[in-house]
Amino acid sequence: MPPREPLAVAEPAELPELPEPADRVEPADRAMLPEPADRAALPESGDRPASVEAEVAEVAEAAVDLAAVAVRVRELIVGMCASADGGHLGGSMSLVEILVTLYHEVLRVDPTRPQAPDRDVLLLSKGHGAIALYAVLATRGYFPVEWLDGYAAPGGPFLAHPNRAVPGVEMPTGSLGHGLALGVGHALAARLDGSDRRCVVVLGDGELQEGSVWEAAMAAGSLGLDRLTAVIDRNGLQLGDGTEDVITLEPLADRWRAFGWEVREVDGHDRGALRAALTEPGTGRPVAVIARTVKGRGLPYVEGQVRSHFARLGETQRGRALRAVRRGIR
Amino acid sequence: MPPREPLAVAEPAELPELPEPADRVEPADRAMLPEPADRAALPESGDRPASVEAEVAEVAEAAVDLAAVAVRVRELIVGMCASADGGHLGGSMSLVEILVTLYHEVLRVDPTRPQAPDRDVLLLSKGHGAIALYAVLATRGYFPVEWLDGYAAPGGPFLAHPNRAVPGVEMPTGSLGHGLALGVGHALAARLDGSDRRCVVVLGDGELQEGSVWEAAMAAGSLGLDRLTAVIDRNGLQLGDGTEDVITLEPLADRWRAFGWEVREVDGHDRGALRAALTEPGTGRPVAVIARTVKGRGLPYVEGQVRSHFARLGETQRGRALRAVRRGIR
Amino acid sequence: MSTAGPAAAAVPAGAANPAGGPRAGRDVYRDLLVELMAADDRLVCLDSDTGLFSGVDFGSAGDRYVNLGIAEQNLMGVAAGLARSGRIPMVNTMATFASTRALEAVKVDIAFNDLPVRIVATHGGLAAGHLGPTHHALEDLAIMRTLPNMTVVAPADGDACARLFRQSLELPGPVYLRLGRAATPDLAATLATAGVPDAPPVRLGRVQPLRTGGDVVLAACGPYPVLAALGAADELARRGIGATVLNVHTVRPLDVETLDAAVLATGRPVVVTVEEHWPSGGLGSAVAEALAERRPTRVLRVAVPDGFVAVAGDQRYLLERAGVTAAAVVDRAVAALR
C-alpha cells in the first residue's frame, strides 16, 4: 500500500447526537460498574492532536498506553457481560488486540468526524463481537465510555450486535457471513472514487463456514481489491464446539490463497505483529490476516473454552474477571 | 472405493407412468425430427442383461457403441434446441461424455427400477444441462427416445431444467448451487444406511461462484464423504463471458483440495479418462473430477463460444448442427 | 449411555419446569426429540451450531445427530437429500435464518419436493430481544405461508410445542415450527387463573378456541399474542363486551371453517388479530384473505409496526413498546365495534 494522505477535513467536527433511549432503564447494579483502570492513558475528548496521522504516531510511541487501553477494553467487556442480558464474552475477548490495533494504530479515522468521506471503514462481520467494538470505539473517543453503562438497557441503542445508532458503527451485522460482501462494496466504491481509503472486515473463524463469505472472497480476489483487508479471528472455537470438530476450516491459509488473497498469519494478541500485518503494503491482491487468537483471552479460567462464548456474569464472577483482566495478559 | 454388490432387487420392475401432458401440443416441425443415427447401438428395452454389473461389462466392451450413443445424445440435444423455446445448447454439449460415461458405464442404476433403494444417485446441479440429461436417460432406457419430441411442449413434463416427472430424474435443479448440498444429504443417508451407494453431483464451472457450493464442499470434505463425487464441467464459460473474465475460479484444483477433496483432472470428452477418474477408489475423501470440456462440443462453429449457451435453432441451423454432430468429434 | 431416557422421565416433555416455572418451548422440543429419536431411526437431527444440543447425549442415536456448522443453506439442502433418501430430518436454526438466509433451499429443495423436513426455528418474532434486527423474525410467517406444501405452526406455550411437534411428525410434507427463545407462560395455568374452563386440546391444523364471547373474535398466534388476546378478553368482559379468543397456532393451512364459524357466531363481522410479526403478510393477512373471500369482514391487525426494532430490550419489553399488548387489542376491538 502506498503512503497515504491524512484524512481530508470535510465535515463539521462535531459529535453526532446519540438518539435518546426512549425509556432507558438503569442497570440494577450500575453503582458496581468498574472504575476506569487508567483513564489518563485514554485520549481526552477535546484534547486531540490536529491530524490523525500525528495522533497515530503519538499513540504508537506510547505503546505501553495501548496495553492499558487493551486492559480497559477488557474491563468494559466484562462490565457489559455483567449486564442483565449477559454478553458474547469469549469472541469479544479474542478480538481486543485486533480492534485496538486497528482503531488506535492503523485505521485512518477521526472520532469527531465518523462520517468523513475518506475515512477507512471497519466492518465487524462477526457482529456478536459488538461489545468489543463498542468498548474500543469508546476508548478511541467516539463517545463517552460511560455510555456503555447503558449496554443492553431497554430502549437504548446498545444491542448485542453492532447498531448504527452507536457512533462509529458503520453498518449493522450479526447474521454471520454478511460483512465481506459489504466490504467488497466499500472497496469497489473507493476504487470508483479514486480514493485510497481502506476497508477492513473482521470475521470469525466459525463464520467462514458460511458460503456467502466465499462468494465475497472470490469476488474480491478476482477484482484484485487491494484496499480490502479481512482479519480472521482464528480462535479455533465456534458457538458449540471447536471449528475442526464441527466443519473443519483447515488448511485455512490455502483456502484464502486459492481464492486469490495474500495471506498473513500472526499472533492475534501481539499488537506489534498485528500492526505490521495490517500496514505492510500488499501486492495487488486483497489481504487476509489470519490472527491466531484465544477465545476468552484475558480470563485464564475460560481461555480456549467453548463455554466462554456467551456469559451472564454475576457479581462474584465479575469481580473475579475484572481482577484477571487487570492482571493483564502475559 | 471397495468392489460393490450389484443393485439389490427391491421394487417391482415396472416403468413408472409418465404423467399425461394435459393438453400436449405437438412441436410444429415434428416430422423433421432427426432419425436415430444408429439405433442398433442402443440397448433395447425388454432385452436387458440380468444384472447391472453384467450390463456395464457388456457396454464397456462395446466402447465403439458408446461413441455412437454420444453422437445420438448430441443429435437429441440439437433436436430439443430446435423446439419452439430453444434450449441450453452449449452447456449440454459439454456434458455429453460425462453423462454418457456415468449412466452407461459407472453408475449402478437400473432404468426399469429408477427408485431402487440402493441405486447410485446422479444430481445435475447445473440444471440447465437438462436436455443432455434427458437425452442420456432416454438412450439408457429410462423412457422411449420418442418422448423427447415433446420437449418443452406446453403442458408436458420436459422442462428446461430437470423435472422429477421425467423417469430417472432424481431431484429438480435449475437454480445454480443447490446440487452439492443435496448430494451431501444423499451421501449422509447412504452412510447412515450402511449402504455403498454413491452420489454423483455434476456442476457447472460458473456455478462454482455460488457460495452455497462451498458450504456443501466444506461439509463434505469435513465429513469425509467418500461416496460423494463432484464432476465439474470445466468449459471455461458461463452465461455471458469466460469464467476468468467474470469472477475467476483458478486455481480451481487448489480450491477443492483446500476444502478437503481429492482432485482428479481429466479431459471431459475422453470417456476412458472419465471412466477411470470416476471409478478409481478414493482415499477417504470426496472426489472432485475437474472435467476439462468445450462448451458447444460437437458443433465446431460455436465450440468454446459464449453464444453457444442458449440457442433456438431454425431449420437450417438444425440441419447444419445435425450434420456436424454426426461427423463426430475428432 | 443415553441421557435421553432418564431426562425424559425426570421432566416429561411439555410438563412444567421442576424448578417451578414453565419450560422454554425449544427445551421441551429438544428433550422430546431426543426421546423420539431413540425410538424411530428415520429421525435425523441436523444442527447448525445452535448450541441447543450442547451436552445432549443421543445414546444409540448419536450417529443421527450431525452438526453441519454455520451454513444454513447447506443445512436445508442436506435435509432435502436425506429426506429424499427416506429419512425425516429435523433442521435446527433460527427463524429468520430459515426464512431468509436459506429461503431458496427451503422453497426449491424442500417445499417443491414436498419432503418431510421439519424446520424447527427458534427465536421467532422478537424472542431474540436485544440481539437485534438481524436476529428478529418478523417476516417468517408471511414467507413460509406463501410456499406451497408448507405447514406453518406457531405454538403458544411449551406444552403445545411438544404436542404440535409430535403431531407434525405424521405429516408427509414439510413443516415450519416457529419457536421462541426463553420460557413463556403456561397457557393452561393462565386460563385457570382467569377462571376460564379447560380449552380443547391442541390439534394441528385446527383453530383452538380458548374462550367464547358474543361480540368480537380475537385471533392470535404465538405465546405473547395469545396472552394479549386473553388479557384483552378479560378487560373487554369487564366493559361488557364478549370476546371469542382463538389460538390460531396453525397459520397454514388455515382452519377457515372454525374461524368463519366463530365470526358468524358473534353476529358481527369483526376480528382483531394479534401476532408477533410485521403487519404485512402474517396471521392478520391470512385471516383477512380467508374471510374476505367468504363475506365482507373487518379485520384489524395488532402487529409489530412496520419497521426494524433496533433498540435493546427483552422480548416482553420490545412487544410492549411495539404495542402488541392486551391494551392495544382492547382499543382496536372497541374502535371496531363502535
Place this chain on the structure above:
Amino acid sequence: MSTAGPAAAAVPAGAANPAGGPRAGRDVYRDLLVELMAADDRLVCLDSDTGLFSGVDFGSAGDRYVNLGIAEQNLMGVAAGLARSGRIPMVNTMATFASTRALEAVKVDIAFNDLPVRIVATHGGLAAGHLGPTHHALEDLAIMRTLPNMTVVAPADGDACARLFRQSLELPGPVYLRLGRAATPDLAATLATAGVPDAPPVRLGRVQPLRTGGDVVLAACGPYPVLAALGAADELARRGIGATVLNVHTVRPLDVETLDAAVLATGRPVVVTVEEHWPSGGLGSAVAEALAERRPTRVLRVAVPDGFVAVAGDQRYLLERAGVTAAAVVDRAVAALR
C-alpha cells in the same frame, strides 16, 4: 465509444419496438439505464451473469458496470456497501433469486439500512415459462412487501417500466422492480383498441385507474393480470355490469386512499384482485388487509393456484392453465355480486 446515446436516440425508452411490436420491459429498462448512467455518475450497474448487458457499451460509464458473477447474496451485499458509500446501485438478477436466494442480504444489508439500492428483478411471476419452478417467482410480492422500507413495483408494460424506473430513482430507500422476460402488450394500445379513454399517466405510489364502472372494482398488477382485468371489464360491460379497473403497479406502499375511494364509489364492497403470484401474501392479500382494516369488504383473489407449476409452456400458456384469465375474473366478479 458509447452506444448509449445513439441507441437511446434511435429507440426512445418506453417507445414501441421499431420492428413494430412492443418491447420487453427489461430491454426498455436496460436502454434507459445506459442512458441515465452516462448522465449520473452515482449510478452503478451490478450484474450477476444475467446476459442482459451482453454487447452493451457503457462508454465512459464502463467502470460502473460490474459483473459479479453467479452469486446473488454477494450481489446484494456489494450493492449495500456501494450505496453506503454514496452510490445508487442497480442490482440485476431474476425475481426469485432476489426474493429467496439473496433474501437475507436484501433484508439486513439493504432494507434495514434503508439504502437506495434498486433491485431490478426479471422473470417475475411465470415469465420464465418452461424454465420451470426454480425460475418462477410466485412468492416475491409477498416477501418483498413484508420488508420495511421497501418499495415494490410491478409495471404493466414496457412504457411503465421506463417511467416507474425513472421515478423510482428519486426515492431515498430501496426499490424492488418486478419485470418480466418477453415483451408483453402495450397498455395504451390495448386501451385504445378497447375504446377506453386515455388513462392518467403512471405515477409511482399511486394506483392508476384504467376504467371506471359502477358495480365492482378489479385491481390488478403486472402485464397479463392487468390485461385480464381489462378483458373482464369488457365482458362484464356486455353483461351490464360496470367494472372499475385499477392498475396497482405499486404494491408497497399501497395507495389505500384511491383503492378505498374506488370501492366506495361503486357502492358495493366487492373487489376482485388479479395477480401473477401465489394466492397468499401478494396483491390480493395487500388489498384484503388494507380494506378489511377500514370497512368490511369482500375481496376475491384471482391468482396462480397454490402449487408449483411444473409443466412446460410459455408465460401465457401457464397463466391460462393456472386460471389467471379474464374469464376467471368475470366468474369471480359475477359470483361475488350475485
